[in-house]
Amino acid sequence: MLYLQPMAQQGYPVYHIAGLGTFQPDVLVQPFAPYIDMHHKLHVPHRHSFYHMVYFTAGSGCHTIDFHRFEVRPFQLYAMIPGQVHHWDFRGNVDGYVLNFTASFFQSFLLRPDYLEEFAFFRGQAQQAVLDIPVSMRTGVTALFDEMVSLASSLDTLRIDQLRVRALTLFLELATLQEPAKPAPLSYNATLLRNFQKLVDKHFASLRLPKDYAALLYITPNHLNAICSDLLGQSAGEVIRERIILEAKRLLVNPELSVAAVADTLNFKDNSYFTKFFKKYTRTTPEAFRKALTADFG
Incomplete structure (x- = not known):
């Protein structure tokens, strides 16, 4: 689940990951419809202290990220980094998947602490945070989310690493929509x-x-x-x-x-x-x- 902690200086709500059990409090992955039912104030501008990814399979509305407005439609994926301000305005019933994870979730798993920054959709630029998933990738993306939801239902050491692998596989697949398969090293x-x-x-x-x-x-x-x-x-x-x-x-x-x-x-x-x-x-x-x-x- 999530909890709200008002920030005295910033004032607007800041969501944190909490209450996921004593073993692994750094990740949440579940279908989006029950997530919406649980959290009723997503229409109010707020920040997250964690990475937030939503993949829509049904529904419509709009989503505002750092004051850039996007029309929500099926087979669209949004990726946000900690600190960005956003809010949703849904029309009718929406569904899909949500993946939340803290910055520390991959730290013990990867040698490079800045690895996530290699993905354009995790660089904090609103225009790069929205991906339209092509027909050829939809089955695979949905399958990865389904696998992650199943793994998250009962987390132990092995399943957590399997969840990390599925998430990284998803990120690498999504990266092909924005960057060459083998990007040149940074100059x-x-x-x-x-x-x-x-x-x-x-x-x-x-x-x-x-x-x-x-x-x-x-x-x-x-x-x-x-x-x-x-x-x-x-x-x-x-x-x-x-x-x-x-x-x-x-x-x-x-x-x-x-x-x-x-x-x-x-x-x-x-x-x-x-x-x-x-x-x-x-x-x-x-x-x-x-x-x-x-x-x-x-």
Whole structure:
């Protein structure tokens, strides 16, 4: 099962995996229909502290991930990483499968702690998190979920490892929909870019300038900007600003958190400066953005 733990600073609900038994509290896999029946507040924006994967076999509606809206349809799979804000709006009955697992679930099984980041759908980009499963793969994907549900019904050491193998098999199959079967090793610049993005995700509230990140990467600001321009088509400063804006939107989800409190959380010197910054890059004020959100799911 899941439990909710309100976060004092963030305000909106954060779901954690818990109550799965004393032996293995790091994974949950089950059909989606009973999962929905058990958790009635999926329409309210929330975060997870775990990886969250949903495969639909029936139903419709919409799903919003980090403020990107997607139409739900059968044979569609959603993959989310810890920290992303999302909510569902279903129409009629939906079914499929859900797989939740913590970051530690594979740590003792894999030598590479960053292995999951190799999969594009687990990189925290909403546009890459939605996969349409082709007809040729549907039977196999469904079979893997059925096997995982069966294994999860009674977990011991052997069955847990079998469950991990099935999950990794699923991820590898899904990866063929987004990347070449044998992707080329990351270039030096691509590795630097990924490390830059990880640093931004960790320090965006305190480090705002490209030169700060260039220093952490032991390269020049010009080199960092050139990498971002070549591989992303945007400057390093834009990468940092987009991450700040994303977190601002995530915090504004909570109506009990004042705009001034959001500004303070993001280390803006005052509310006025934060409002100007937000409006410059979103073309709307924090208050107007929040009001639009309330209209969407209120």
